[in-house]
Amino acid sequence: MRCKHLYDIPDYVRGTITDEDRAKLDTHLLQCSSCRTEAQAMRALFSRIDADVVRKPDQTYWTNFRVHVNERIAAKKVRRFASPWIVRLAVPALSALLLFFIAKNISWNHSTPNRIFSHDELTPILAQTNESDMIYLDELTTLRASDTELTEHSTITAQSADDAIVAVETNLFSAYAANGYLYSSEDFFSAEPSIESLSSEEAEEIIRQLGNKL
């Protein structure tokens, strides 16, 4: 018959039991030969397992780990916004909408609030947050800026690549850019102070609201 203490033996040998239980098992092992044999075998086995050398990743791996996680988060967001059916349906619709507004701005209506922000306009606003937020500019200028602005942008660097990715993740404006929205200066300035405290849902809600204004 199986001893009722048998299942306690691995923890006893490994030392992962309370002092009280250990004392009880010490006494029990003096009387129970099957548990004693089991404990002996497990002691030998655990020494082997502990001596096992598994190849470990180096320090660079750990330093870059966070960066890779953030890259995945960013990529997933973009994918979520641009899943195949969205791409098929929304992109042509958005393109048509954008063309319509651009044409409207150029030809007839110069007083429209929707416009492209230049590098010079964005820089002081972004400087108020922190250096890593410069990546916002990357998103905006890449999608919206003129060649001159892009050239200027190429000289801008975030504090570190890590910070840059962090900023992309949390930034409302990168979400705007990923969605291809244009927004008014009013929207831009009023949204700016709350960038850091926005949750993704709040950001998406603002994006939706802005989208409705277009």
Next chain:
Amino acid sequence: MIELSDAEIVAECKNGNQLAFNELVRRYQEKIYWLIRRMVSDHDDANDISQDVFVKVFHSIKDFRGESSLFTWLYRIATNMSLNFLRRRKLRSFFSIDTVEHMIESDEERPLDIMEKKEQRTLIERAIETLPEKQKAVFILRYYEEMPYEEMATVLKKSTGGLKANYFHAVRKIEEYLKHAL
């Protein structure tokens, strides 16, 4: 710099603080990686899954109600994702000819690479690999992580008695494997 508690990190993450999320990753990346690495016995797979764990954490932290510790919650996600991966890998191992051809043509890992990787594993890793999935999780959480049974019960949704029995049988199976491998 003041070290934030786990609860403070969670609260900050819920407010969208990316620096807090980065701290969460830094704090738990190694623990999560090793838990998964032991589950799947391969660095590349472990790397892939552990990164996905944190992506999931990033998106789900708003739903984390703090009923368990952050650590237990992370372990539950990591364990479940590893178990799902192992199930998928098991299914994939029943290759059809079409699948093999597809894998040879594509960038996916080829059967030969998989075999080569298997050979690089230590005997202990191979022994652990032979355990049934849940038993493997029990062994890893208890042996390497020294997780209390009560906490494991939360992670694996099993009774503490069942976990103790599982742990014992896992140890026995590893012992048997090593005996025959010599």
